[in-house]
Amino acid sequence: MIELRLREIAEITGGEARPVGDDTLESVFSGTVDTDSRLIRPGDIFVAKPGEVTDGHLFAPKAVENGASLLIVERALDLPVTQVVVDDAVLALGRLATEVVTRVKSRGQLVTIAVTGSNGKTTTKNLLNEIFSARGETVAPIASFNNEVGAPLTFLKLTEETQTLIAEMGASAPGEIRRLISMAKPDVGIVLTVGLAHAGEFGGIEVTLTSKTEMVQGLVAGDTAVLNADDARVASMADKTDANVLWFGRGERADIRASEVSTSLDGTEFTLHLPEQEPVVVRFNVIGEHHVTNALAAAAAAHTQAVPATEIRDALQRVTRAEQWRMELQHAGSVHLINDAYNASPDSMAAALKTIAQIAPNGARTVAVLGAMSELGDASIEEHDRLGLLAVRLGIDQLIVVGLDARALHLGAIAQGSWDGESIFVESMDEAYELLVRETRPGDLVLVKSSNSAGLRHLGDRFAEHLRGHFA
DSSP states (O other): OOOEEHHHHHHHHTOEEEOOTTOOTTOEEOSOEESOGGGOOTTOEEEOOBOSSSBGGGGHHHHHHTTOSEEEESSOOSSSSEEEEOSOHHHHHHHHHHHHHHHHHHTSOOEEEEEEOSSOHHHHHHHHHHHHHTTSOEEOOSTTOOSTTHHHHHHTTOOTTOOEEEEEOOOSSTTHHHHHHHHSOOSEEEEOOOOSTTHHHHTSHHHHHHHHHHHHHTOOTTSEEEEETTOHHHHGGGGGOSSEEEEEESSTTOSEEEEEEEEETTEEEEEEEOTTSOOEEEEEOSOSTHHHHHHHHHHHHHHHTTOOHHHHHHHHHHOOOSBTTBSEEEEETTEEEEEEOSOOOHHHHHHHHHHHHHHOOTTOOEEEEEOOOOSOGGGHHHHHHHHHHHHHHTTOSEEEEESGGGHHHHHHHHHHTOOTTTEEEESSHHHHHHHHHHHOOTTOEEEEEOOGGGTHHHHHHHHHHHHHHHTO
16 A cells, blocks of 8 residues: 555544554554455554454454554454544445545556456456556456455555556446446446346346446546447447447457457467557467457457557467466366356356367367356346256256256256256265266366356365376
8 A cells, every 4th residue: 555644544534543652643554455364464454344254353463463553443442553443444445445546546657447247357357467567567456356345455555656457346236336436437447248147136137237337437538438349238338438439349340359269278369450450369378269358358458558469469378367266277187177166157157168068179078067156036047947958059968067056957958858867966066076086087078167156166176186186
């Protein structure tokens, strides 16, 4: 965080400063701000955030033990460290982030690029980070820090030298993206897709669309809205913003587009077209045609900042995976495992199934281990059933469905006419693991895919360890 006096932190957060020891209201603080006491290092600032399960105040002693120089708390604690007592720690965190962004922005060199969408936010964020980090100090979220707590923690990592801030903006309800934009208004706002991910929380796809539209509505004349020309709902946002619109996609309408796309176990290759530049061939190590959309979005945002096509290509080619547990490919002998179980929606599940059908080597058996997609609300049974149908139509050789919440997927495959044993339902990850260990053959291509809450990413890790011991 940039340097701030204790007096300023109290004024910004609306709190009461309580200096301890040699500290005064004029003492300066500039450490990393965090809500996780385990990550606190000497000089850092710990925010004691009450949670749904536990209370951050209980971990303040550990933060002090680890060297916290300042605590932001909702009640004064009997600890030998300076504190700012606030009414609401989450609101205080947001106010502090807003002020830090405003101050750094006022110095004239900071560009803020924000990304939202039902799928692909984290991958696109990582690609942007790869592109812009090569040009100067860049701050980007770790993991999926994209909500009212994670986003301000990212914003507070800004320093006087930061040139680019990349903001991943997620939402589970209307108004959340608008709130994040009020903390860090983007110069470039990217909208990737509008799909059924989190539709249950939102209350339907139209509410999801309204919420994602907040991104472009928060932009002003002179900013740029980077929109997916291949997604009709995203394209409908063009007349709802005062910003310039830059299109990306696969079709001729797009300003930034991809042609000659091919995918294999080695990655995805495509030709990248940018306005008034020679096309360049990108050998993208991330598997799956659907990730070309994310690459194009990152390329479009980079184009707004005059990054040459060759530099964009080089950055994209340096990325070896989207993120841990996102189309993460591992090999053990002739067996290939794709662990893509960090998140799942109907769109991303379909894309993963299509990918393994596309990239399977001749003669290889495709095995899809699928768990539940969460937060679909009333659409859950229908969407799981639809994916069972898709798996059969794609010719997936073996379907293993894990967990009662995903059972409709198995039933959909059976109804579509899968042969006896081609779709197997098990209730637990242990059963799925034992089945994989028993049935996996040399040459198999195995996909593990589910929402985070289903936990199949851990099954993927466990099975990968088995593969390394038995097939390497």
